Amino acid sequence: MAQQGPLLSVEHVSKEFYGNIVLHDVCFDLKAGEILGLVGENGAGKTTLMRILFGMPVIAQTGGYKGRVCIDGNEVNFSNPFDALDAGIGMVHQEFSLIPGFTTTENIVLNRESMKPTFLNEVFGDRMSVLDRPDMKKRAESAIAKLGVRLDSDMLISEMPVGHKQFTEIAREINREKTRILVLDEPTAVLTETEAEVLLVALRNLAKQGIAIIFISHRLHEVIQVADRIVVLRDGLAVKDTAVAGVSVRDIASWMVGRSIAAERLDAGEKREFGPEILSVEHLWVDMPGETVRDINFAVKKGEIFGFGGLAGQGKLGIPNGIMGLFPAGGAVKLHGKPVELDEPRKALEMGMAFVSEDRRGVGLLLDESLEWNIAFTAMQIHGQYLKPVLGKLLKIRDEAGMRKLTLEYIGILDIKCTSPSQKAKELSGGNQQKICLAKAFALKPDLLFVSEPTRGIDVGAKKLVLDTLHKYNREYGMTIVMVSSELEELRSICDRIAIVDEGRIAGILAPTADIAEFGLLMSGEKTEAVQGANRG
Amino acid sequence: MDKIKQFVTDFGWPRIIIFLFLLFLFIAAPFVGVRIDASISDVFNRFGQNALFVLAMVPMIQSGCGLNFGLSIGIIAGLIGSTLSVQFGLTGLMGFFGAVALAIPFAVIFGWFYGLLLNKVKGEEMTIAMYVGFAGVMFMCIMWLILPYTNSTMVWGYAGKGLRTTISVEGYYRQVLNDFWAIRIGTDFIFPTGMLLFVVFCAFLMWLFLRTKTGTAMTAVGSNPDFARASGISADRMRTVSVIISTVLGAVGIVVFQQSYGFIQLYTAPLAMPFAAVAAILIGGASVNKATMVNVLVGAFLFQGLLTMTPSVINSALKTDISEVIRIIVSNGIIIYALTRKTKVTK
Numbered sequence: 001m002a003q004q005g006p007l008l009s010v011e012h013v014s015k016e017f018y019g020n021i022v023l024h025d026v027c028f029d030l031k032a033g034e035i036l037g038l039v040g041e042n043g044a045g046k047t048t049l050m051r052i053l054f055g056m057p058v059i060a061q062t063g064g065y066k067g068r069v070c071i072d073g074n075e076v077n078f079s080n081p082f083d084a085l086d087a088g089i090g091m092v093h094q095e096f097s098l099i100p101g102f103t104t105t106e107n108i109v110l111n112r113e114s115m116k117p118t119f120l121n122e123v124f125g126d127r128m129s130v131l132d133r134p135d136m137k138k139r140a141e142s143a144i145a146k147l148g149v150r151l152d153s154d155m156l157i158s159e160m161p162v163g164h165k166q167f168t169e170i171a172r173e174i175n176r177e178k179t180r181i182l183v184l185d186e187p188t189a190v191l192t193e194t195e196a197e198v199l200l201v202a203l204r205n206l207a208k209q210g211i212a213i214i215f216i217s218h219r220l221h222e223v224i225q226v227a228d229r230i231v232v233l234r235d236g237l238a239v240k241d242t243a244v245a246g247v248s249v250r251d252i253a254s255w256m257v258g259r260s261i262a263a264e265r266l267d268a269g270e271k272r273e274f275g276p277e278i279l280s281v282e283h284l285w286v287d288m289p290g291e292t293v294r295d296i297n298f299a300v301k302k303g304e305i306f307g308f309g310g311l312a313g314q315g316k317l318g319i320p321n322g323i324m325g326l327f328p329a330g331g332a333v334k335l336h337g338k339p340v341e342l343d344e345p346r347k348a349l350e351m352g353m354a355f356v357s358e359d360r361r362g363v364g365l366l367l368d369e370s371l372e373w374n375i376a377f378t379a380m381q382i383h384g385q386y387l388k389p390v391l392g393k394l395l396k397i398r399d400e401a402g403m404r405k406l407t408l409e410y411i412g413i414l415d416i417k418c419t420s421p422s423q424k425a426k427e428l429s430g431g432n433q434q435k436i437c438l439a440k441a442f443a444l445k446p447d448l449l450f451v452s453e454p455t456r457g458i459d460v461g462a463k464k465l466v467l468d469t470l471h472k473y474n475r476e477y478g479m480t481i482v483m484v485s486s487e488l489e490e491l492r493s494i495c496d497r498i499a500i501v502d503e504g505r506i507a508g509i510l511a512p513t514a515d516i517a518e519f520g521l522l523m524s525g526e527k528t529e530a531v532q533g534a535n536r537g
Numbered sequence: 538m539d540k541i542k543q544f545v546t547d548f549g550w551p552r553i554i555i556f557l558f559l560l561f562l563f564i565a566a567p568f569v570g571v572r573i574d575a576s577i578s579d580v581f582n583r584f585g586q587n588a589l590f591v592l593a594m595v596p597m598i599q600s601g602c603g604l605n606f607g608l609s610i611g612i613i614a615g616l617i618g619s620t621l622s623v624q625f626g627l628t629g630l631m632g633f634f635g636a637v638a639l640a641i642p643f644a645v646i647f648g649w650f651y652g653l654l655l656n657k658v659k660g661e662e663m664t665i666a667m668y669v670g671f672a673g674v675m676f677m678c679i680m681w682l683i684l685p686y687t688n689s690t691m692v693w694g695y696a697g698k699g700l701r702t703t704i705s706v707e708g709y710y711r712q713v714l715n716d717f718w719a720i721r722i723g724t725d726f727i728f729p730t731g732m733l734l735f736v737v738f739c740a741f742l743m744w745l746f747l748r749t750k751t752g753t754a755m756t757a758v759g760s761n762p763d764f765a766r767a768s769g770i771s772a773d774r775m776r777t778v779s780v781i782i783s784t785v786l787g788a789v790g791i792v793v794f795q796q797s798y799g800f801i802q803l804y805t806a807p808l809a810m811p812f813a814a815v816a817a818i819l820i821g822g823a824s825v826n827k828a829t830m831v832n833v834l835v836g837a838f839l840f841q842g843l844l845t846m847t848p849s850v851i852n853s854a855l856k857t858d859i860s861e862v863i864r865i866i867v868s869n870g871i872i873i874y875a876l877t878r879k880t881k882v883t884k
Contacts, residue, residue, distance in 0.1 A: 387749075
């Protein structure tokens with residue numbers, strides 16, 4: 001293991017998905033026994049980088065990557081994860097891939113079991129060997145010992161606490177004799193603090209034995225604690241590659257979120273005045289898979305644009321979905337001082353709230369129907385608009401002419417590119433589909449509009465138009481907007497206040513002009529003093 | 538040329554081919570000794586008899602419940618209504634509408650339960666529906682025997698109780714719709730104006746319904762249930778409503794069928810009826826998620842046309858009687874064809 005040169009070196013790696021650049025000219029080295037902390041926001045390119053390293057087929061399927069990945073100075077190009085395993089790269093994924101009904105030992109040595117030949121081998125070959133359980137146990141225990149943790153080798157995975165499952169995963173990777181590089185993707189995300197501590201100590205142990213580790217985490221203090229060196233990715237660029245000594249959490253946070261161009265406010269210097277409180281939310285919980293909201297308290301004033309930011313999976317998306325009744329929720333939500341019935345989308349809409357969902361194709365659109373239907377449908381069902389009486393007012397049927405007029409109006413206002421109002425929604429591009437979703441919400445003439453990830457997956461021009469439209473409706477019609485977005489810059493460009501959600505709770509509420517590092521710290525679950533004061537409820 | 542191309546795409550090759558084949562059968566008919574006027578009259582008759590069953594497919598397709606393979610449930614409600622009408626001795630138009638009126642409450646109740654069940658098995662509606670239909674028919678096989686009907690035209694002569702398998706509605710409401718404004722040309726051609734008007738009227742009501750607020754909501758539920766939910770629509774309620782409407786149409790459909798055919802057929806007779814309706818609407822160009830009135834009318838006409846003409850022409854050509862076999866081969870073949878060609882909704 002006495003390596004002089006770097007064990008792994010990533011040289012000028014670039015990768016694009018269908019013209020969308022996710023990694024650009026990323027370089028870093030990794031020496032044996034070194035722990036490298038890899039940090040970055042969602043979508044910064046961490047996962048893609050690890051996929052390249054691990055030879056995931058998705059990379060080759062989407063056109064491969066540019067640049068070189070070298071191990072021991074020799075270029076490698078893995079076509080599948082097995083090649084990567086053979087080359088000595090072990091990976092521990094965010095989700096456990098263990099067999100619940102097997103013991104620790106069985107999981108650790110899975111598919112590499114020790115075998116004992118039997119007489120049947122003479123006839124049928126190696127497939128008739130039997131398991132050498134004592135040896136398997138010995139190997140598993142040596143892997144556990146190497147990790148330096150206490151783990152019962154005979155315990156069933158299904159009966160274990162999460163921490164032990166995580167250790168089992170790591171033990172499985174280091175059980176391979178060849179493993180020299182270990183990649184851990186958010187290993188502490190599911191662990192309690194004490195469990196995480198133990199894990200970090202275990203990682204240091206491994207590093208001492210000469211295993212190089214790439215540690216991906218958004219808990220920055222852990223990165224500082226365990227890593228020797230950190231690489232910060234932002235928008236596909238390795239913006240920082242530095243030794244950890246002397247670096248503070250705050251520094252990393254600002255590198256993570258800081259953009260070279262400062263956020264451009266649409267209303268620089270404008271004096272903002274708001275009306276009375278329109279929405280108040282107390283102790284909101286929402287059971288939305290992957291976006292659990294635990295305890296959210298906030299209030300929005302009339303005419304305000306209120307932003308929710310935070311990393312994926314922390315619960316920011318659950319907030320509008322819960323208030324609009326799309327997922328089971330509880331707590332006290334009041335609009336204009338009147339309590340809102342949760343779990344009942346119709347009630348929420350009737351009270352004057354509207355929602356532009358982040359799941360455009362799944363929830364936002366009737367893909368097989370015309371634009372007229374998409375835009376007018378909700379207004380028809382909630383307010384009874386776009387219906388006309390027939391058969392002597394006996395019956396009301398759709399007012400196709402009214403729907404067309406409404407659609408043409410919004411096609412004009414929002415500059416929707418389509419062949420006609422009766423074109424099917426599925427035939428539009430992502431950006432234009434998003435505009436249809438906005439038009440649908442505007443057609444309801446809501447007092448309060450929730451927009452969730454309004455610019456996800458649409459191109460730059462459309463992004464600007466969507467944000468400008470929201471800004472315009474806010475300024476001209478006094479529409480109160482609650483906007484949820486993963487893109488901090490976007491929030492900073494139009495919101496009046498921004499709340500950062502972490503682990504289902506509001507970590508802090510900041511002004512859009514606040515220091516970028518403050519946002520980064522809140523996202524990483526660090527509390528700052530500046531925020532404690534501003535944090536209400 | 539472009540217009541022709543557009544028409545072909547809109548109308549669909551399958552329909553054009555079937556239409557040409559049907560045309561060929563009509564042309565070939567006189568050469569093998571089949572009377573053309575009788576044939577055309579037959580096609581109209583069968584179209585009228587079956588069109589309402591095909592129409593009954595529409596609401597459930599629109600609401601995303603798929604093809605109503607359990608239409609037998611509605612047919613059973615219709616049979617209860619028609620036997621009650623005969624039992625009460627209602628005759629003429631009174632008998633027909635009495636049967637319809639008596640059948641509808643049963644259809645609504647059956648449809649409601651059937652709808653509740655289908656809401657529990659989302660994604661598997663069609664398979665479940667088929668077995669619900671089978672089970673319902675079999676259950677009624679017992680009930681027809683033990684229900685206390687007494688009208689002597691309906692019960693078994695030797696025992697004095699239990700309904701017969703086939704009951705004539707002669708003297709009750711046989712042909713009341715068919716004969717209404719009927720046009721007779723020669724001895725063999727009768728155009729059943731009343732029945733066709735009734736069919737068109739029902740189709741118009743359905744057309745209108747699909748344009749109401751509820752009908753629009755129902756279509757949206759079928760197109761994207763999550764969208765509908767986010768717009769404040771209860772998907773389950775809309776689905777239940779669609780199943781009830783479908784079941785009611787099935788009930789009315791069988792009464793229309795009986796008045797034209799002349800007999801009430803009980804016991805296992807309703808088993809195969811849903812399949813013909815499913816085949817017809819698929820031939821008409823409906824997908825599993827979308828159906829229009831044009832699909833209904835074109836489908837019912839083409840399917841019934843094929844079913845009338847193929848056996849008689851081939852029979853006469855081969856000089857044997859295999860019409861029933863051919864009918865089964867044709868109708869099931871079309872169902873297989875149509876189901877393999879079904880188009881799915883975009884997700």
